[in-house]
Amino acid sequence: SQQGEEDPQALSIQEGENATMNCSYKTSINNLQWYRQNSGRGLVHLILIRSNEREKHSGRLRVTLDTSKKSSSLLITASRAADTASYFCAAFKAAGNKLTFGGGTRVLVKP
Amino acid sequence: NAGVTQTPKFRVLKTGQSMTLLCAQDMNHEYMYWYRQDPGxxxxxxxxxxxxGTTAKGEVPDGYNVSRLNKREFSLRLESAAPSQTSVYFCASSIETLAMNSPLHFGNGTRLTVT
Structure with a gap:
């Protein structure tokens, strides 16, 4: 099983609504990263949160990290049709230099 | 500034054929990676x-060889393709080691089908 696992696997919302997706991981980590992938394209880095941080913002993105629960969430506020994409979390553990990706959440934002 | 460029974009191979996937980055990054993406x-x-001049094995190295030709270029070779290698292959780079909280920069992928 994977270090990072996203929930839900798919999400459909109306433009203007918020989208929340969660990521769980199994072992202690050094940082957790979120990436976006548009159809047919490579992954694009969105935000990185270190293990000693609890919350981080970047534009309409808000990421939280709860190391006691081994989970993270990504919130996209006031979603736009252009936010339609798959979102992946990736958990990094320095011991072993291992970055492990989850299976992704597919987000559809309907205009 | 092109970032990470992968060639080819698509390829269909027959079982047993060989091919090399090419990756180049123009960001002067030290670290480069090859990933495969399969559904789910x-x-x-x-x-x-x-x-x-340095390479190391990742999580699923069997059936693949790599060469770090120079700082810019990192190739992935399939010597004898198998249907299990049907996948989308992504090259990525980072300026520093991931332990320094350095994010990955990805290319747009090569979609490979092995029949």
Missing amino acids: MGLRLIHYSVGE
Whole structure:
């Protein structure tokens, strides 16, 4: 099983609504990263949160990290049709230099 | 500034054929990686390089060879393709080691089908 696992696997919302997706991981980590992938394209880095941080913002993105629960969430506020994409979390553990990706959440934002 | 460029974009191979996937980055990054992406499984690391002339195995290295040709270029070779290698392959780079909180920059992928 994977270090990072996203929930839900798919999400459909109306433009203007918020989208929340969660990521769980199994072992202690050094940082957790979120990436976006548009159809047919490579992954694009969105935000990185270190293990000693609890919350981080970047534009309409808000990421939280709860190391006691081994989970993270990504919130996209006031979603736009252009936010339609798959979102992946990736958990990094320095011991072993291992970055492990989850299976992704597919987000559809309907205009 | 092109970032990470992968060639080719698509390829169909017959079982047993060989091919080389090419990756080049123009960001002067030290670290380069090859991943494969399969439905529902996220990305899995095949091989990586921490600098020119160095390579190391990742999570799923069997059936693949890599070469770090110079600082810019990192190739992935399938010597004898198998249907299990049907996947989308992504090259990525980072300016520093991931332990320094350095994010990955990805290319747009090569979609490979092995029949």
